[in-house]
Every structure is written in structure tokens, then in C-alpha cells.
Amino acid sequence: MKYEYSKGYEIVRFFERITLNLHYRKIVYKGTENINEDHPVIFASNHRNAVIDPFLLLNACKKEPVFLARADVFRKPTVAAIMKWLHIMPVYRIRDGVENLGNNNESFRLSGELLKKRIPMALYPEGRHNPKMSLLPVQKAISRIVLPIEASEDFTLNSEVIPVGVYYPDIFGFLSDAYVVFGKPIQVADYRKQYEENPNMAANSLRHDLENSMKRLIVNIWNDAFYDEYVWAIDWNAPQLVRGKYAGKQEDYLLASQEVVHTLDEMFHRDRPSFDTHIENFRRAESILKKHRLTSRDNVLKPASTVLIVLHLLLLIVSLPLAVFGFVNGIFPIIGYRKLLGLFKDDQFIPTVRVVSGMFIVPAFVVIQSLIVGLVFNGWWAFAYSFLMPATFYFACWWRKWAKSLARKWCVNRFVKKFPDSWRELTELIKINHS
Structure with a gap:
């Protein structure tokens, strides 16, 4: 069969x-x-x-x-x-x-x-x-x-x-x-x-x-007329629930996101004036974020301190040589991933192309580059490189994510210090009361 x-x-x-x-x-x-x-x-x-x-x-x-x-x-x-x-x-x-x-x-x-x-x-x-x-x-x-x-x-x-x-x-x-x-x-x-x-x-x-x-x-946002506002509400409020009510639960962010949607749904059905007020607050908050080049995913409720940002930066600087080594050795898999991604117009295939690249393109170049190292040096170097190349490349991917996260934290930190009144207004606009 x-x-x-x-x-x-x-x-x-x-x-x-x-x-x-x-x-x-x-x-x-x-x-x-x-x-x-x-x-x-x-x-x-x-x-x-x-x-x-x-x-x-x-x-x-x-x-x-x-x-x-x-x-x-x-x-x-x-x-x-x-x-x-x-x-x-x-x-x-x-x-x-x-x-x-x-x-x-x-x-x-x-x-x-x-x-x-x-x-x-x-x-x-x-x-x-x-x-x-x-x-x-x-x-x-x-x-x-x-x-x-x-x-x-x-x-x-x-x-x-x-x-x-x-x-x-x-x-x-x-x-x-x-x-x-x-x-x-x-x-x-x-x-x-x-x-x-x-x-x-x-x-x-x-x-x-x-x-x-x-x-x-699932997280089911059926109220399509306010879909964006629901998503913003999740971005702003779910992390607080994860750190509080759902701390330690394996499915923390799922439960938190479901609660945010449920709270807004209940408000929509039982207290429409309050729902409309929240929607207007969310839209006002989003306009403030856009004005200062921030997004709903930036952590404005718990901004990182300058000290933590500096420590984060120092760690990135110290680990930069290893990240550069990883990126250099992963340049051909990166090119292959970019070429493969160019074959698809729909964003839904971005994670798929990443995973497929990790399954086939990265291992292929690990083998090819290790063989080249073996020809130039000897078998022991090739053996060591076959482990070192994917490990440092993966570290470089993490390093890039940490660097992008640091940049966002720095933007929020500057916003809080330069525009404290706007920040205080923003933190009030994005909150909702949970049942």
C-alpha cells in the first residue's frame, strides 16, 4: 500500500x-x-x-x-x-x-x-x-x-x-x-x-x-474589525501576565494571549462603551509609538536601565570575534538561504525556508567546507572544524538576535528619558483590566 x-x-x-x-x-x-x-x-x-x-x-x-x-x-x-x-x-x-x-x-x-x-x-x-x-x-x-x-x-x-x-x-x-x-x-x-x-x-x-x-x-481573534488592536493588546499585556499570573507555566504566553483576547471579547459583549474607550486608547498609544519609531513589541512597560544596556553591550563586544567567525564560516549557507527565500513571494514561507536551509543547506556546506579544511591542513582539523563551523554559526545567529534586542532596548530607554510625559501617558493607554 x-x-x-x-x-x-x-x-x-x-x-x-x-x-x-x-x-x-x-x-x-x-x-x-x-x-x-x-x-x-x-x-x-x-x-x-x-x-x-x-x-x-x-x-x-x-x-x-x-x-x-x-x-x-x-x-x-x-x-x-x-x-x-x-x-x-x-x-x-x-x-x-x-x-x-x-x-x-x-x-x-x-x-x-x-x-x-x-x-x-x-x-x-x-x-x-x-x-x-x-x-x-x-x-x-x-x-x-x-x-x-x-x-x-x-x-x-x-x-x-x-x-x-x-x-x-x-x-x-x-x-x-x-x-x-x-x-x-x-x-x-x-x-x-x-x-x-x-x-x-x-x-x-x-x-x-x-x-x-x-x-x-488557539488564540482566536474573531473580531476582525479590531484585529490590529487585539494584536497590540496582546503585545503590550501578555508579557506582564507571563511574568505574573502565568509565571512557571509551560504554556505561559499562550494562556496570557488567550486571556487578553477573552477580556476584550467580554468587554465587547457586556460593556461596549469601555471596549470602545480601550480601542481608542490603543490607537492613541500606537500613534505615540510610531511617532517615536517604536513598535508594540518594544517593552515600554519595563524599560531596561542604562546600566543593563551597557552590560549587554559589553557582552556583545566581548563575543563579537566569535560571532564574526561564525558569520564568515556561515556566509555560503546565508547566501543559499537568501536565494531560496527569493523563490517565494509569500511571507508565510520565511520560517519554512529557514528550517529547510538548516536541514539541507547548512549540513551540505559543513561537509564541503570541512573537506576543504582537511585538504589544506589534515584530517584532525577537518574533524574539529565539522563541529566548530555549525556551532559558531548558530552562536552568530543568537548574537544577531541579542544585538537587535539591545538596539530596541536602547530606543525605549532614550524615549523614556527624553519624553517622560509621553511615556507615562503610553503606559496608561495600553493597560487593560483582566478578569
Whole structure:
């Protein structure tokens, strides 16, 4: 059968796991106790970050899950072959042409065979990529796959649909955080009676229950008219909650962001005048930040002192030679990354290109450059260099992040000292009361 266990797939997963953990400062998995791969399982996740989303899900699975992806990705034969090797099968949408919708029958039939063999399935039921902190309407694809399969087995397969929520506080950031939450599994057999009476109604019920479950797992800014203001509120208030109410919790920033959104939602529904006042305050705060070339991500509530900034600067200066060494030795991987990134117009692929570069481009140049060192000097130097080159390059990436952070701290420090009245006004405008 197609998509069976593959040693090559496991090798790719091994290197992908290492690279992903190097790409993110922290990856948090919650609710993994809800995964039982002895049952037929379909993972249903929100989709914000191109290939990074399936990579994160893949790392939580013991088995090799099969993913369903939009069919237009499979147009080129070479790409289609690679996708198949990576255990990805196509799903056709109306925008792919009504005449092609019949091709889904084969994908759905094969999905049934895989589930019967206890091979996990995974798809993104929103039907398309959505970089925003929100959930698009969930489509019926999962219902169309799993309900007929269960019906054909008299609802004895014990199939489960596991809702998954993925959250990135800084979706495009390097060395940032990622949160993956697995919700309580939805038992497909619970829809048996309804399916026997009205299959379409059962499909809608499953879709509706799945959508509600997914909403509880993510940071869901449904109020699109005020989307930017919600994001600013998270940037300003979530860090304070992380240091206070949620200190020590693994999923700290996720919980803090959810609380900010919940507080504003409650205000919108129960106290609209107060909500409108906060929105106006946020807009005023953003205008102050823009005027002084600051952003909502700058820590204006807890500005760094001049002493700390100077110490930070001294540490950067002391470590500069090592960072330069790392950048010089990583110049070819950097060029390769830039060239590869130029092939994509959508920002959603930035983290994906970084991870792919870390999986393939960086190791390739480690080997090439180590061989060159070995030819010029000797084997022991090549062996040492093969460890030194990636380690110093990775340190250089961290050094760059620290340098950028120092620059932002310095800007905030100058703003606080030069414009104390504006700073005090700003700190009042950005606060909200939490329940």
C-alpha cells in the first residue's frame, strides 16, 4: 500500500526534529495524553505557518502520519513525487476545478484504508492557509472521510478526530516560541444514530463540534474589525501576565494571549462603551509609538536601565570575534538561504525556508567546507572544524538576535528619558483590566 512505513522518511524526520528545535527557542506540547495511535486517528489543526505546522505535528506522533494537502501543490510531477514520498496526498477544492472534485474519491478511499491500518491522518480543515490569529470556518472534509468509513464498519473502528491548536507569539521570528495543544478526541461513533437518520446533518454536527473545539485551543481573534488592536493588546499585556499570573507555566504566553483576547471579547459583549474607550486608547498609544519609531513589541512597560544596556553591550563586544567567525564560516549557507527565500513571494514561507536551509543547506556546506579544511591542513582539523563551523554559526545567529534586542532596548530607554510625559501617558493607554 502507498504511504507505508519508510526508513528514509524517518531519517528526514530525525534531521527535521533537530533543526526545528534549533530554530525555536521553545516548543511546548500540551495534551499529548489525548493521542492514542492504537486507534484510527485524524488530527485536525489550524494552519498558520506553511510547512512548520505539519513539522510540529509530525514530532508529536510516534507513527508516520499521512497528511492531506491542497491539490494545486501537486501540479508538477517532480513535486508530486516528493510530496508522496513525504506521505502527503492531494485534496481537491472547487477552486481547483469542479471537474477535479471526483479525484477526491480516491484520496478519501485511501484514507479509509490507512485509518483501518491504524496509520494516523492529518489535515487542515480550514481548507487554506491563514496567518492570522483566528480560525476560518471549518470545512466538511474530515466528516466526508471518517463518517462513511465508520459506517462501512458498523461504527466499530473507534475512530477519533483530535483537534489541534498551533500558536506562534512571533510567527515569522527566528529563535521565538511555538505552542502545540491537543484537545480531547472527538469519538466518531457518537454520531452513529444521527448519521443513520441524516448523513448530512451528522457531517455538519461533527464539523461544528470540531470547529468549537479548535477555537478553544488557539488564540482566536474573531473580531476582525479590531484585529490590529487585539494584536497590540496582546503585545503590550501578555508579557506582564507571563511574568505574573502565568509565571512557571509551560504554556505561559499562550494562556496570557488567550486571556487578553477573552477580556476584550467580554468587554465587547457586556460593556461596549469601555471596549470602545480601550480601542481608542490603543490607537492613541500606537500613534505615540510610531511617532517615536517604536513598535508594540518594544517593552515600554519595563524599560531596561542604562546600566543593563551597557552590560549587554559589553557582552556583545566581548563575543563579537566569535560571532564574526561564525558569520564568515556561515556566509555560503546565508547566501543559499537568501536565494531560496527569493523563490517565494509569500511571507508565510520565511520560517519554512529557514528550517529547510538548516536541514539541507547548512549540513551540505559543513561537509564541503570541512573537506576543504582537511585538504589544506589534515584530517584532525577537518574533524574539529565539522563541529566548530555549525556551532559558531548558530552562536552568530543568537548574537544577531541579542544585538537587535539591545538596539530596541536602547530606543525605549532614550524615549523614556527624553519624553517622560509621553511615556507615562503610553503606559496608561495600553493597560487593560483582566478578569
